[in-house]
Amino acid sequence: MLVNNQEKPSDDVWDDLKDRARTLIQKLEDGDFKGASSAIEELNEARDRSIYLEVGKLTRGLHDAIVNFDIGQPMEGEEDASKMTNAQDRLDYVIQLTGSSADKTMDMVEEGIPLASEIKEKAIALREDWARLLRREMNPDEFRELYHSIDEFLGFAADGSGQLNDKFNTILLAQDFQDLTGQVIKKVISLVQEVEERLVELMRVAGQIEELTGIVRSGDRTEKRLVKGLDSEAEGPQINAENRDDVVSGQDNVDDLLSSLGF
Amino acid sequence: MNKDMKILIVDDFSTMRRIIKNLLRDLGFTNTAEADDGATALPMLQNGNFDFLVTDWNMPGMTGIELLRAVRADARLKNMPILMVTAEAKRDQIIEAAQAGVNGYVVKPFTAAVLKEKIEKIFERVGG
Numbered sequence: 001m002l003v004n005n006q007e008k009p010s011d012d013v014w015d016d017l018k019d020r021a022r023t024l025i026q027k028l029e030d031g032d033f034k035g036a037s038s039a040i041e042e043l044n045e046a047r048d049r050s051i052y053l054e055v056g057k058l059t060r061g062l063h064d065a066i067v068n069f070d071i072g073q074p075m076e077g078e079e080d081a082s083k084m085t086n087a088q089d090r091l092d093y094v095i096q097l098t099g100s101s102a103d104k105t106m107d108m109v110e111e112g113i114p115l116a117s118e119i120k121e122k123a124i125a126l127r128e129d130w131a132r133l134l135r136r137e138m139n140p141d142e143f144r145e146l147y148h149s150i151d152e153f154l155g156f157a158a159d160g161s162g163q164l165n166d167k168f169n170t171i172l173l174a175q176d177f178q179d180l181t182g183q184v185i186k187k188v189i190s191l192v193q194e195v196e197e198r199l200v201e202l203m204r205v206a207g208q209i210e211e212l213t214g215i216v217r218s219g220d221r222t223e224k225r226l227v228k229g230l231d232s233e234a235e236g237p238q239i240n241a242e243n244r245d246d247v248v249s250g251q252d253n254v255d256d257l258l259s260s261l262g263f
Numbered sequence: 264m265n266k267d268m269k270i271l272i273v274d275d276f277s278t279m280r281r282i283i284k285n286l287l288r289d290l291g292f293t294n295t296a297e298a299d300d301g302a303t304a305l306p307m308l309q310n311g312n313f314d315f316l317v318t319d320w321n322m323p324g325m326t327g328i329e330l331l332r333a334v335r336a337d338a339r340l341k342n343m344p345i346l347m348v349t350a351e352a353k354r355d356q357i358i359e360a361a362q363a364g365v366n367g368y369v370v371k372p373f374t375a376a377v378l379k380e381k382i383e384k385i386f387e388r389v390g391g
Contacts, residue, residue, distance in 0.1 A: 102278040110285070234321050237350035237371065248352050251377050254368055257354060263361045 013050040020046055058209045062202070087191045094181045101177035108167040108174075119160045126153050264386040266291040268314035273297070273304040273330065274348075275322045279371075283317060283348065286375050290382070301325025305333055308340055315382075320349035320356070328360060335364045344385050348373065 024039035129146050132138055138146065241249040248254050270292055274280045280297045287295055296311070298304035302324035308316065316334065320327040327347055334340045346367040347360055357368055366389070367381040 099276075099278055103281075106278075106281055106285070234326070234351055234356070235353060236321060238352045241352065246354055248354060248357065248370065251370055251373065254352075254357055254370055257357055258361055258368065261358065261361065 013046065013053070016046050017043065017050075055209065058205060062205045062209070084191075084195075087188045090184045090188050094184055097177045097181055101174045104174040105171050108171045112164055112167045115160050115164060119157055122153050122156060126150065264383065265314070267294055268292065269312060270295045270315045270317060271298060271304060271307060271311070271313045272317050273299075273301065273322070273327070274319040275299050276319075279319065279348075283378075286378050287317075289375065290379055301327060301330035301333075304330055308334060308343070309337065313343065315385075316343055316345045317348055318345065320347060320351045320360075328356075328363060331360065331363050331365055344389050346381060346385060348378075 020039060020043045024036055024043060027035035027039050126149055129138075129142075129149065133143065133146060238244070238247050238249075241247045248257060270287060272280050272283050272287075272295055274283070277299070280299075284295050284297070287293075296307065296313070298307055300322045301318070304316075304318070305325065307313070316330075318327040318330055325333070327349060331345055331347070334343055334345065344366045345364070346369065347365050348369045348371065350371045351357075352370050360368055366385045369377055369381055
């Protein structure tokens with residue numbers, strides 16, 4: 001981690017420069033041109049040495065910052081995966097897990113709906129027969145059939161409801177993805193924060209090197225202009241629609257926008 | 264609006280394709296096919312006699328807006344009714360899709376009622 005934030009070189013170099021400057025002035029006042037020339041050379045050497053020293057410190061700082069990034073470095077206990085690869089794997093896992101939970105839930109729903117419908121239809125049919133019975137419209141044979149239908153229906157409803165219950169429980173359990181993916185995502189969030197911190201540090205180190213060696217890059221300070229191509233940039237689902245004014249916040253907004261433009 | 268019409272559902276997430284397919288089936292449309300990207304969808308449209316296209320925006324190969332433009336640029340396909348069903352909610356994008364010729368725009372998350380209403384509206388306008 002880089003510690004030296006000063007713009008001046010360290011104190012002994014400073015003193016060294018001052019001493020050599022005094023020597024130079026002395027030589028000049030003595031009229032010793034040759035001596036003055038040597039003094040100037042020594043002054044330059046002292047300055048150069050101090051620059052090399054500082055650049056050395058900074059490059060070491062840069063090196064350390066990069067090593068701390070762990071890019072390409074395997075994580076503990078994993079042979080081939082860097083932290084970055086690990087993060088990508090984790091997010092793939094989230095996609096996988098949410099996908100299979102969704103499929104499981106939909107399977108249960110697709111099986112459950114027809115079952116529920118059948119219970120309903122049988123109940124309706126039975127009720128009609130029962131109504132006929134109450135209106136005394138049934139003959140003994142039909143009554144015997146009804147006797148059996150009721151028994152059959154009760155069995156079917158009990159059994160079917162039991163199955164629906166099981167399916168509901170399966171759906172409930174399939175929501176476990178939220179907890180598992182939540183944990184995984186939290187880990188990735190902390191990795192991203194770490195990467196951001198390292199990047200900021202790298203930028204600072206790079207900035208210091210530029211200052212020390214006098215490198216000034218033209219146009220560097222200008223803001224990056226987003227080049228707007230033919231298509232506006234797709235952003236995916238909006239999570240904070242209320243805080244933005246270039247985003248609609250629901251289907252009604254979409255409809256209003258389109259009709260206001262004559263579409 | 265013919266309940267037997269052939270519909271192509273395009274989205275890179277199989278979960279969403281399944282949801283839309285089920286919703287369409289509940290509305291009586293059982294003649295559906297699926298594609299997972301604009302790039303695979305376009306040849307299917309060109310060779311397949313589809314009557315209606317439902318597409319997402321964000322897809323890795325060819326996006327929905329690119330698919331929309333390609334369909335409108337194809338002589339045989341240019342009049343196909345197209346519904347976009349997407350999470351993209353920026354005003355600029357909605358306008359862009361409308362200008363490129365989309366017939367309806369549904370933002371996710373959406374309800375079955377909204378999907379039904381938009382489909383009916385499209386076919387009212389298109390006239391059958």
